[in-house]
Amino acid sequence: QDIAGSTVAFLMPDQGSTRYEEHDHPGFVAEMKKLCDSCKVLYLNADADVTKQQQQFNSVITQGAKVVVLDPVDSAAAASLVHNAQAQGVKVIAYDRPIPDTKADFYVSFDNKAIGKAIAASLVEHLKAKGVSSDGDVGVLQINGSPTDAAAGLIKDGIHEGLKTGSYKTLAEFDTPNWAPSNAQQWAAGQISRFGNKIVGVVAANDGTGGGAIAAFKAAGVDPVPPVTGNDATIAALQLVIAGDQYNTISKPSEIVAAAAANVAVQLLKGETPKAETTLYDTPSQLFVPAVVTQENLKAEIIDKKIQTAAQLCTDRYAEGCKKLGIE
Amino acid sequence: MAIPDAPSTTSRQPVLSLRGISKNFGAVSALTDVDLDINAGEIVALVGDNGAGKSTLVKILAGAHMPSSGSITFDGQPVTLANPAAALKLGIATVFQDLALCENLDVVANIFLGRELHPLRLDEVSMEVRAWKLLNELSARIPSVREPVASLSGGQRQTVAIARSLLMEPRVILLDEPTAALGVAQTAEVLNLIERVRDRGLGVVMISHNMEDVRAVADRIVVLRLGRNNGIFLPGASNQELVTAITGADDNAVSRRGRRTAEARAGGEQP
Amino acid sequence: MAIPDAPSTTSRQPVLSLRGISKNFGAVSALTDVDLDINAGEIVALVGDNGAGKSTLVKILAGAHMPSSGSITFDGQPVTLANPAAALKLGIATVFQDLALCENLDVVANIFLGRELHPLRLDEVSMEVRAWKLLNELSARIPSVREPVASLSGGQRQTVAIARSLLMEPRVILLDEPTAALGVAQTAEVLNLIERVRDRGLGVVMISHNMEDVRAVADRIVVLRLGRNNGIFLPGASNQELVTAITGADDNAVSRRGRRTAEARAGGEQP
């Protein structure tokens, strides 16, 4: 089947993380260019608004998109989009977040729940390794994402699972409205007043909220800052990891996933059935395992895999830290 | 010609009667212990200096203010006028000094506000016709009744406010400086109107600073000074008497000006 | 006693002079081709029916409205009064009919608005003292000058507005119905004041519906009717003449009412 000139849409959910505009979108476009030079890619971001996403979805179909790669704002709400699209013969690839209620044509993702589990488990392991006792009333703080964000819910579930791998209590838990770092900071500052040095670690659902927690510890004069997790591997967070203020983050080389999505899209355009590794929610799926990044593997995961360059990370203040980690 | 005590007026029962009305605004006592009777078919003129409390008294009668103390009886029954709707229901129509018009509504809508014809399907045509009739009766000079009141001149607004009060069939009508902004012709019409209304058996309270007008139409003149009763006069009372009661002094700005102009004229006549 | 053509007034140059002023509001022409001269040391009374365009004319002179056409000269120089600040700068002080006070500010602040003493460190004490002096001069009865203007009576507000206009040293002073809401004493004081101001060589324009007051103080009476010039009179003109010019008819509400009351009195005398 001739696919020249076909239209493919790539719909992302929000601005909560820069990855969609910085990695996923360019990655997808680059791979599409390779596979089908004349294909048109429509890209839209829903800014965390379900209704906006629905409008965008309808709009790309109106513009003749035959395959839609959809990272849903609300996984439940996306079901009806898939339903409608399939009724019009448009294929839908669920991207990043699954659509449990309706069978999409394919699912390509990092597993959000797995991400939550990985950061929490990594923190627990680190604490154990440092010999932090879980006795008495010490414990960790848990900073989740936005209460109205479905992806945040998945990460939260994962974190709960991850924390179960150790015996550290959760002192307090917080859903950060809008993922806003300043809200996370205020909350963390309050908990520091409350628990003082009983806080042995913080599991934060993304780098922004993690950064907020770190700022709260710094502001309270806590030194050293207890280990804080993150997720997304933003430059800011990687720098904090280099400086030793943040314990870990998650590197999701989104280009790879985006490229996989592009591959699937082209196959669907051609009318082929893409082959699946697993099935999730009844949907043929291809899942990628993200890497937890800490000081130990930062060079290997980030610099060596060319996700960021040393020049970007090792600005003057971080140069020293970089040197220590062997990054030039 | 002050009436020392007015037993004659108590022979028939007043429509509206106030006893011991006081009203405080914070540290200011606007009214202290004021008594007032309004009989049917009688025009009571309420006069007094600026800030004497005349408008406050009218607002209390209209239900716009609650008195701090004192009692009001209507047709011999004690009443509380908790809000303007209550006063309107008793048949007390009021023209307020500040007019209380809705600037964003047009003339017709203002005249009929709260008393629209056909609540569920406003009858604009009948209302407009009626409005024109009322306005013409008052010699109003309003180019268009479909303009918002915001665009009217001061006198035009006052005419609208007066027209409002003529719509319902009241028992008592309170007019707070109804002619202050009116032209000569309009003033004459309003005075005519007040007399007609009195002759139909309504009780009328008129506030005015114009002593000629007051003496021309009033049956009784009640003077307030600094929030207190300061005498009741018959229309035959001289200007001098009235002004003295109002300002509280024989030697006042009016008499001084009178002397001065008289002197100037005399001086002018003998150059 | 109408002045047919007034070459005598052109001998000295008028302070302020209007030629062919027109003003349209949408479909209504409020003013059509109006001429007016104001001389120093002269009180010009502007009279006319409600909605005749008097206030509109004053607002144009005060810079509050822009005329649709026509020219204004001040001291012989053509000027455009684009906003009130421009008019104030030329020395034109105005008391507007709608007073234009800020209800949320207190009396002192309103009197000094735009002309506060010590812009960077308001001198409240001096301003308050000055305000009391001005108000006492006008026989005002205001209990406290630290209350917001919203709580004042109608006449008290008007006094405040007049006090405002006395603050600056104007060349021309425009008074739009300055005594409409004032008590008898206050009215007398304001009329005194107007005469004093005239004697100090200012040009005064006074709008009033009270023909006695007009004739008492005015040097020249200019009549507007339906937005057009309708004659210039001297203060000696009879009431009848003036009313005819204002209403545009010999047989008007005023004359009818006059006849009626005369008849009634006559009837009353022969029972």
Added chain:
Amino acid sequence: MTVSDRNPGALLDRGDERLKDRSGAKGAIQGFLDRVRSGDLGSLPVVVGLVLICTIFQTLNPVFLSPNNLVNLLFDCSTVGIISLGIVCVLMVGEIDLSVGSVSGLASALLGVLWVQWGWPVALAIVAAMAVGFVTGCVYALLLNRLGMPSFVSTLSGLLAFLGLQLYILGPTGSINLPYDSPMVDFGQLLVMPYWVSHTLAVVPGVLGLFLGYRKAQRRRAAGLSSRSLGGLLLQAVAMTLVLELVTYYLNQSRGVPWMFALFVGLVVAMNYALKRTQWGRSMTAVGGNREAARRAGINVRLIYTSAFALCATLAATGGLLSAARLATASQQAGTGDVNLNAIAAAVIGGTSLFGGRGSAYSALLGIIVIQSIASGLTLLDLSSSLRYMITGCVLAIAVIVDSLARRSRVSHGRA
């Protein structure tokens, strides 16, 4: 009592000689020019702004004016539009409701829980959700009437409290899907008018306008008032019918006119009638213009506030139900994000004053179409979010500048 100096034989409302003659075709044109000059153009400027926007987007991407996209636009307008209609009510009385988004979210959550989870009949669930909205509005009004609490604060509290409640009742399961094949979801996603119905309905406004206009003109003539000429009425009716039929025909090229949009327009028309032609509407305008004057006219101001808030919150709930139907989900995100701001902005852009006493039901319709057109137009351009935000801001400004310019000349003509 004879008024000696009125033009003899003139109509009752044309007696003043200062009024320019505005009868006949020439008069009508002159009158229009006068209105242009004085800025008294109603919603015409916003329409011009809208046309401007549409032209720009159409040149950038021809899909914009494709019937299919327009049908989507109409679907999307309806939900927030209905909320905005409620906002018009509270703005009319000079108050505000910041919680419409949360209330709409709560309503959609209630629908999901009551209907899908608890198995109530859908009609009952709808009524329950709307009742919750109604009660909410009454509570705001109570707080205002009895405690004098500014509506900004009480509805801000409501905004937070209801968002919490929404999350709470959706809590255990998160978002809830509504069944696809239910009439409710069909209504929100698919149902359009049969062609003949839409074409018939498109004739109604013109015919009704002609009929009512003619009757009114007759009554006015009989009463001695000026009246519109039959020619003008006819012209207007024909023009309106033509435009509507054309639009309908064009939309029918694709799916057709959504019933949901018809519901929205129906509500707008009903609200317009209520605001302009009933005592209640007059009282609303009066309260918004001068609360104290309205009170002194004997209007029950408290009742008016209550009706405004109750209506607003009920309409917000209705909007929430429809957006649930549109999404086929009772979502945790429903009502968050821009819903509040869009609903208020639509009313304001359409010309309803934030300060009370001035506005119309049509402002919700116009305003939401402007906002959705911008949104829709921008989704058709391949832009990053940051650029999209910037352009939305600018286009919004442009759409309103036309209106502002017109109104500015109005101010300078002394009728702000």
Added chain:
Amino acid sequence: MTVSDRNPGALLDRGDERLKDRSGAKGAIQGFLDRVRSGDLGSLPVVVGLVLICTIFQTLNPVFLSPNNLVNLLFDCSTVGIISLGIVCVLMVGEIDLSVGSVSGLASALLGVLWVQWGWPVALAIVAAMAVGFVTGCVYALLLNRLGMPSFVSTLSGLLAFLGLQLYILGPTGSINLPYDSPMVDFGQLLVMPYWVSHTLAVVPGVLGLFLGYRKAQRRRAAGLSSRSLGGLLLQAVAMTLVLELVTYYLNQSRGVPWMFALFVGLVVAMNYALKRTQWGRSMTAVGGNREAARRAGINVRLIYTSAFALCATLAATGGLLSAARLATASQQAGTGDVNLNAIAAAVIGGTSLFGGRGSAYSALLGIIVIQSIASGLTLLDLSSSLRYMITGCVLAIAVIVDSLARRSRVSHGRA
């Protein structure tokens, strides 16, 4: 010119016999009771509401009033508080600025890019960001003054446009870390006053109040006006000093009084002076109360609008810079979310009217303390976010109800 019927020998402003005597201690108490009855209590009711909130949270979790938590509270208040101070300015003239959140976000983004990425000196970056704020405000004012565009719409456009710009300039990297050891971040996170400085400053208001009050009383006496007694002034000064010293002492138990909070309070005091004691402030109040009256008094209304908007946007930018310092990050989320609503709500809760002409700089201080106290108190309770939203809503309502009740009696006394 003699006024025959004034009380002989009375003070100039005590001449009217209807005025009740309010001099002396008994008079003062009577006057206070009068004011309670007539609801003219200024910000006292909000303070009562605040005390109520504090008591509740303290009983629920004793950490709430711990000095450490209070110091955090003061840090957190300062950023949004400064933004809210700007909002007070625009509300005073009866306008609104919906874009303060975006402007603050943009300012923090600019700080990150200019200072950290481009390596500008921090002072220059700060000035640049504030200049951008200033220009923004001027543009809004221009749109209002020249085109008559309602500020609701222009600032709504700004809200979107600047959000886009913020995302755009942060685009390539996302969030940017500010160096932890820089004075800027120290200022936002750590810097507190040395004890002696804080204790000294705590004495200043009392002493200054006494000094100025005494001088004023003297001048008034000399001018024949009524004046406050020395005893009352002394009492007030002592009470104020005591309270402030106690609070300072308590805060010094923990880290002490943040310089950032001192900056905020300093700005509030300066703004209060500007609004209450300068011609500019008088003009602001006048324009907000009656724009046309202000214009007719010769006030340059356009200039006043310009100053209000420019000040507001500049303060918003300042707030954004400080919140970046507080967070040690120029974040993409900075200024989104509740910042707008919190800033406006703080001003309104503190008693500034949305309709112009009534308000004070202290309302920003009080309002933001109320809002942050609620947030902080809830932070200390382990609640799900749905419950947290609900409780925030209710507590907010309660905090304002006290004030509303007081003001209601004010309305019934005829001075709304």
